[in-house]
Amino acid sequence: MTGDLLLHGYFRSSAAWRVRIALNLKGVPYAQAFRHLRRGEQSAPDYLAQNPQGLVPALDVAGRGTLTQSLAIVEWIEESFPGPALLPGAPWARARVRALAGIIACDVHPIQNLRVLVYLKRDLGAGQPAVDAFARHWISLGLDAVEARLAEAETGAFCHGDAPGMADLCLVPQLGNARRFGLDLARWPRVLRVEAACAALPAFAEAAPERQPDAE
Numbered sequence: 001m002t003g004d005l006l007l008h009g010y011f012r013s014s015a016a017w018r019v020r021i022a023l024n025l026k027g028v029p030y031a032q033a034f035r036h037l038r039r040g041e042q043s044a045p046d047y048l049a050q051n052p053q054g055l056v057p058a059l060d061v062a063g064r065g066t067l068t069q070s071l072a073i074v075e076w077i078e079e080s081f082p083g084p085a086l087l088p089g090a091p092w093a094r095a096r097v098r099a100l101a102g103i104i105a106c107d108v109h110p111i112q113n114l115r116v117l118v119y120l121k122r123d124l125g126a127g128q129p130a131v132d133a134f135a136r137h138w139i140s141l142g143l144d145a146v147e148a149r150l151a152e153a154e155t156g157a158f159c160h161g162d163a164p165g166m167a168d169l170c171l172v173p174q175l176g177n178a179r180r181f182g183l184d185l186a187r188w189p190r191v192l193r194v195e196a197a198c199a200a201l202p203a204f205a206e207a208a209p210e211r212q213p214d215a216e
């Protein structure tokens, strides 16, 4: 599969960041194409032909087509490549990891996404302070829930046990967003402990926005 994967993303996209971490954890090589979200490149006709949602990430797989939706892509990576598992083996544990990932990917990220905030500001007339407060509110609720769940016995050095996985690769990028909106993360100490464990791993460090070729 070497050289067969092309990830469409944007350095600051937390959903693309998840996929970069997953590929890095598995040790799968990939190329990147950059869609500058602030310039609207996700809405270019050639990209919409691949992903009609006009969102990143999308993953081109040579000879197969294009995958969209970061968690679907991560699950495909998990099922297609050997290497460290991104999900634990037992069904109960897998459900816990997917639930942690879902707090971020289903209930937080979608409502503080660029197009949602642009709609609030441009179409509904909300001022920038209100838009930022909206994002901080929903991110905080999600991180409160993750922090509570990290008190569970299954938590180890990472969200689930002592190996990184799908919950961690959703959490870490969301913390990048949280900081961009000015949240002080000190109120979530378990979250910060997991983030520090992730940051020590090259797979996470190399996926960070500032390490991407399109970083500004």
Ligand SMILES: N[C@@H](CCC(=O)N[C@@H](CS)C(=O)NCC(=O)O)C(=O)O
Pocket: 012, 013, 014, 015, 016, 037, 042, 054, 055, 056, 057, 068, 069, 070, 071, 105, 110, 113, 114, 115, 116
């Ligand atoms: N549920 C999607 C969300 C993708 C998404 O919202 N991507 C953002 C960047 S993190 C995006 O492309 N935003 C462009 C926009 O809002 O116009 C996924 O997990 O892939």
